[in-house]
Amino acid sequence: MPLTADPAEHPFVFQAAFNTGSAEILDSLYEPDAVFIRRDGAQVTGADRRSANGRILALGQPIVVAPRQVRVAGDLALLIVDWVIEGHLAATATDVARRGPDGLWRYVIDNPFGVDAP
Helix, strand or coil: CCCCCCHHHHHHHHHHHHCCCCHHHHHCCEEEEEEEECCCCCEECHHHHHHHHHHHHCCCCCCEEEEEEEEEECCEEEEEEEEEECCCEEEEEEEEEEECCCCCEEEEEECCCHHHCC
């Protein structure tokens, strides 16, 4: 999955990766030590992050994203993104992405349930 040099496009790259149904492709959008905040509020990384995303992928339905805000400060970006998996889940994510040395953006913190997570 090609990454993007434009942080405003990163949510759409996520949508395309998610909709492949592949946890491996989806995980390529994260820095190696990136944190995923599960719906129960637990922070996970590595294999646990892939597993948490895999449980959402297992719904077998596409995701649709609608970015609300993208705020950039140097090599960091705050992404506020509404998303829906029709008939299953919907929330507003609060995510942090970082521009890597290659100029491409990857998640550092993925908080898909935003303020709804405990």
